[in-house]
Each structure stands twice: as structure tokens, then as C-alpha cells.
Amino acid sequence: MIILGIDPGTISMGYGVVRVDGDKVELLAAGALNCQAKLPLARRLFQLHTELDKLVVRYAPSEVAIEDPFVAANPRSALAVGRAQAIAMLVAAQHGLPVFTYTPAQVKQAVTSYGGSSKEQVQEMIRLTLGLPQPPQPNDAADALAIALCHQRQTYLNRLVETGPERKP
Amino acid sequence: MIILGIDPGTISMGYGVVRVDGDKVELLAAGALNCQAKLPLARRLFQLHTELDKLVVRYAPSEVAIEDPFVAANPRSALAVGRAQAIAMLVAAQHGLPVFTYTPAQVKQAVTSYGGSSKEQVQEMIRLTLGLPQPPQPNDAADALAIALCHQRQTYLNRLVETGPERKP
Numbered sequence: 128m129i130i131l132g133i134d135p136g137t138i139s140m141g142y143g144v145v146r147v148d149g150d151k152v153e154l155l156a157a158g159a160l161n162c163q164a165k166l167p168l169a170r171r172l173f174q175l176h177t178e179l180d181k182l183v184v185r186y187a188p189s190e191v192a193i194e195d196p197f198v199a200a201n202p203r204s205a206l207a208v209g210r211a212q213a214i215a216m217l218v219a220a221q222h223g224l225p226v227f228t229y230t231p232a233q234v235k236q237a238v239t240s241y242g243g244s245s246k247e248q249v250q251e252m253i254r255l256t257l258g259l260p261q262p263p264q265p266n267d268a269a270d271a272l273a274i275a276l277c278h279q280r281q282t283y284l285n286r287l288v289e290t291g292p293e294r295k296p
Numbered sequence: 297m298i299i300l301g302i303d304p305g306t307i308s309m310g311y312g313v314v315r316v317d318g319d320k321v322e323l324l325a326a327g328a329l330n331c332q333a334k335l336p337l338a339r340r341l342f343q344l345h346t347e348l349d350k351l352v353v354r355y356a357p358s359e360v361a362i363e364d365p366f367v368a369a370n371p372r373s374a375l376a377v378g379r380a381q382a383i384a385m386l387v388a389a390q391h392g393l394p395v396f397t398y399t400p401a402q403v404k405q406a407v408t409s410y411g412g413s414s415k416e417q418v419q420e421m422i423r424l425t426l427g428l429p430q431p432p433q434p435n436d437a438a439d440a441l442a443i444a445l446c447h448q449r450q451t452y453l454n455r456l457v458e459t460g461p462e463r464k465p
Contacts, residue, residue, distance in 0.1 A: 172382050173389035196371075205371040206364075209378025213341050214386065216379075220342035 128282075129155065131188035131219075132275025133179075134267050135211030138164050140175050141267025143275045144186045145257070150283055152276065154257045155186055157268040172214055179218045191219040192278035194270070195228035229277050234270075237277035249273050297451075298324065300357035300388075301444025302348075303436050304380035307333050309344050310436025312444045313355045314426070319452055321445065323426045324355055326437040341383055348387045360388040361447035363439070364397035398446050403439075406446035418442050 128148075134141030139162075144155040160178045162171040193215050196208060219226045229237070236242040239252045250262035250269045256276060263269045297317075303310030308331075313324040329347045331340040362384050365377060388395045398406070405411040408421045419431035419438045425445060432438045 167395065169385035169389040169395040172386045176386055176390075202365075202371055202374040205374035206378035206381070209375035210382035210385075212375070213379035213382035216338035217341045217345055217383065217386070220338040221345075226336065226338040 128190065129186060129188040130275045130278050131183065131186065131191045131224075132271040132273070132278065133191065133193045133215045134270035134274060135193060135208055135215055136267065137168065137171055137175070137207050137211045138162055139265070139267045140179065140211055140215070141265075141269075141271035142179070142182060143263070143268060143272030144182070144188060145272065145275045145279065147279045147282075152256060152279055154259065154263075154272070156182075157263045157272050159265050159267040159271075168210070172210060175211070175214050176218060179215060180221070183218055183222050183224070188224065190227065190278065190282075191215070191224050192227045192229060192274045194231060194234065194274050196231055227278050227281075229274060229281075234273050234277040237280040238273050297359065298355060298357040299444045299447050300352065300355065300360045300393075301440040301442070301447065302360065302362045302384045303439035303443060304362060304377055304384055305436065306337065306340055306344070306376050306380045307331055308434070308436045309348065309380055309384070310434075310438075310440035311348070311351060312432070312437060312441030313351070313357060314441065314444045314448065316448045316451075321425060321448055323428065323432075323441070325351075326432045326441050328434050328436040328440075337379070341379060344380065344383045345387060348384060349390070352387055352391050352393070357393065359396065359447065359451075360384065360393050361396045361398060361443045363400060363403065363443050365400055396447050396450075398443060398450075403442050403446040406449040407442050 129146050132143040140160040143157040146153045146155055160175055162174050216226050232242040235244045239248050253272050254262045263272055298315050301312040309329040312326040315322045315324055329344055331343050362381055385395050401411040404413045408417050422438055422441050423431045432441055
């Protein structure tokens with residue numbers, strides 16, 4: 128299974144693509160789609176839609192995980208996150224892919240087993256999980272990978288609960 | 297010139313289409329795109345995108361006006377408004393149409409000459425301006441028409457300022 132994780136922003140949209148096989152996870156791609164902040168918002172959203180669509184065509188994920196802050200710092204940032212989320216969700220729906228959303232606390236909890244962990248702790252866990260020489264850059268890419276890994280853990284745990292662990296002799 | 301006005305919402309997206317000739321305005325269409333609230337959000341956004349795209353193809357507006365609350369009631373509603381705005385802006389950008397945004401106070405000011413007027417006063421002015429037997433229904437359609445009319449007034453005034461009023465002998 129290939130998971131696309133998205134950290135939604137209208138200036139920089141982080142993405143992380145991982146291939147999952149049970150509890151094994153492999154990094155396929157990570158980065159950030161950047162828009163010129165000077166461009167009109169509608170043009171930025173159009174660019175993000177086009178670039179995100181290319182990513183989905185290229186990596187053919189089967190599931191998309193998106194960060195959804197239950198509360199935002201302020202209404203202006205909530206508007207911006209909502210806009211970026213909508214573009215990501217639309218691309219997923221246009222490709223018939225299911226969308227899963229996680230709060231920042233759920234992502235931290237899943238990746239580091241502690242909902243209040245720091246950004247650095249999350250990045251270090253991503254580095255270790257994916258066997259990377261250093262944490263992925265930029266920060267939005269690391270955040271997107273954390274969301275993808277959160278979905279992988281959640282899916283893996285759900286399946287364990289449903290089927291029970293494989294017994295080894 | 298044909299203007300498409302949008303009142304952004306992810307359950308109900310109001311739209312109003314008017315044909316403008318100087319200070320004359322004619323109603324072409326108004327209504328609301330409704331989604332089943334039970335559908336997953338990504339599916340709703342996909343539906344809204346598809347329906348809005350059909351509207352743009354059908355009425356071929358040259359400009360799109362969208363409501364943009366500078367502050368929202370709360371972060372959750374700001375997220376929802378942001379998502380709906382993004383879909384409307386994306387459709388406009390995909391058709392190469394310029395997007396204009398107006399705050400609710402700007403819309404009221406433009407339509408009724410008073411930024412604090414009530415919903416009923418706005419609706420009555422829309423009815424009078426468009427020569428309708430009764431205010432357009434549902435409310436989201438009336439709100440969208442108010443946004444389209446706000447943009448028409450703004451465009452008309454801007455042109456007056458640029459070129460001066462036509463003198464009549």
C-alpha cells in the first residue's frame with residue numbers, strides 16, 4: 128500500500144509518500160509544493176491542485192492522509208488551512224482515493240507515542256522509522272511524512288485488532 | 297459582462313449569475329448547490345467542484361465574486377468557509393477567470409448603502425434591483441446575488457472614477 132501524507136498550507140503544501148508492507152515502511156518521496164506568496168490566492172490554489180494531481184499520478188497512492196487541526200491559532204489561519212485541505216481532498220476524490228484526517232496531537236501520539244512531543248522528537252522518529260541519514264527537509268515535508276506514518280500505524284493497529292497478531296512459533 | 301457571485305459553504309454553496317450592462321443588471325440564475333451532509337467531506341468538495349464547473353460552462357461568466365469573511369464565528373466555521381472558497385476559486389482559476397473577494401460588510405454597504413443592514417434589507421434591495429416579484433430563495437442564493445451585485449457596483453463605481461460620469465446635455 129502506498130500512502131500520501133499532506134500537511135496543508137496555501138503557501139507551502141508539504142507532502143510525503145511512503146510504501147507500506149505490514150509494519151515495514153519505505154520512503155518514496157517527500158517535499159513541499161511552494162507557491163509565490165505574491166500570486167493571487169486563486170492562482171496559488173490552481174497551482175497546488177495541478178502539482179498535487181501530478182504527484183498522485185506519479186506515485187499512485189491508494190490512500191491519502193491529511194492533517195486537520197481541530198482548532199486553529201486564529202480564524203485567518205483556519206481559513207488558509209481549510210483552503211489547502213480542500214485542494215488536497217478534491218484531488219484525492221477526483222482520483223477516487225479515500226481520505227483520512229488526523230489532528231496534530233494524533234500524529235504526534237502515533238509517531239512518538241506521546242501527544243505532546245516536540246517537532247524535533249517527531250522528526251527524529253521519522254528519521255529512525257524510515258532509516259534516513261538525517262530528518263527530511265523542509266519542515267513541511269517532515270510534517271507530511273509524520274501524517275503518512277500516523278495513518279500507517281493506525282491502519283496497522285486496526286488490522287491487528289481485527290485479525291489478532293500473527294503468532295510466531 | 298456576466299458576473300458569478302458565490303456564497304461559500306460546504307453543505308450549501310449559494311450562487312447567483314447576473315448580466316451587467318453599465319448600471320443595468322439582469323438576473324440569469326440563482327440557487328444553491330446542496331450536498332448531503334452525511335457524505336464524506338472529500339466527496340462533498342468533489343460534488344461542489346463538479347457542479348460549479350457546470351455552472352461556469354453554462355453561463356460563461358467573465359468575473360467571479362466570492363464572499364470572504366475577514367473574521368469567522370469560530371475556527372471550525374472558518375475551516376469550512378475556507379474549504380468552500382478554495383473550490384470556488386479553483387474553478388474560476390481553471391477557467392482563467394479573475395476572482396474578487398468582498399467581506400459581508402462590503403456587500404451590505406454596496407447593496408444597501410449601509411454596512412450594518414439586516415439580511416431582510418439586503419434581500420429587499422436585491423428584489424428591487426433585479427425587478428423580481430419576491431426575494432430570491434433560498435437565503436444562500438440571495439446572499440450570492442448580493443455578492444454579485446456588490447461586485448457590479450464596485451466595478452461600475454471604479455469605472456466612473458476612472459472615466460468620469462457621462463454628461464447628458
